[in-house]
Amino acid sequence: MQSKRFQKRTEDFICGHCGARTKGQGYTDHCPKCLWSRHVDINPGDRQSDCGGLMEPVGAEAKDGGYVIHYRCLKCGFKHRVKAASDDNLDEMLKIINQPIE
Numbered sequence: 132m133q134s135k136r137f138q139k140r141t142e143d144f145i146c147g148h149c150g151a152r153t154k155g156q157g158y159t160d161h162c163p164k165c166l167w168s169r170h171v172d173i174n175p176g177d178r179q180s181d182c183g184g185l186m187e188p189v190g191a192e193a194k195d196g197g198y199v200i201h202y203r204c205l206k207c208g209f210k211h212r213v214k215a216a217s218d219d220n221l222d223e224m225l226k227i228i229n230q231p232i233e
């Protein structure tokens with residue numbers, strides 16, 4: 132059993148959905164352009180998942196003056212929510228904000 136240390140990641144990543152290059156900020160692991168993410172966390176930021184599947188933004192809700200994005204992993208069906216970043220694409224956000232969240 133290999134123990135993984137908690138690390139704040141700041142590396143750049145390339146979106147698996149739209150191909151946009153995103154500058155890593157340490158917390159944001161989703162693409163600010165299309166909002167898709169990757170299944171790397173079990174709890175936000177822990178990078179403890181080995182799945183690596185693409186996470187589809189399936190819905191969003193307004194909360195505390197910002198947005199919370201709901202995700203579902205295409206590979207394993209894992210669901211989670213993350214706080215949207217301030218530079219996230221608002222058009223994409225508004226497309227999913229009225230989607231029914233299961």
Ligand SMILES: [Zn+2]
Nearest residue numbers: 146149162165
């Ligand atoms: Zn993208």
Ligand SMILES: [Zn+2]
Nearest residue numbers: 170182204207
């Ligand atoms: Zn997954």
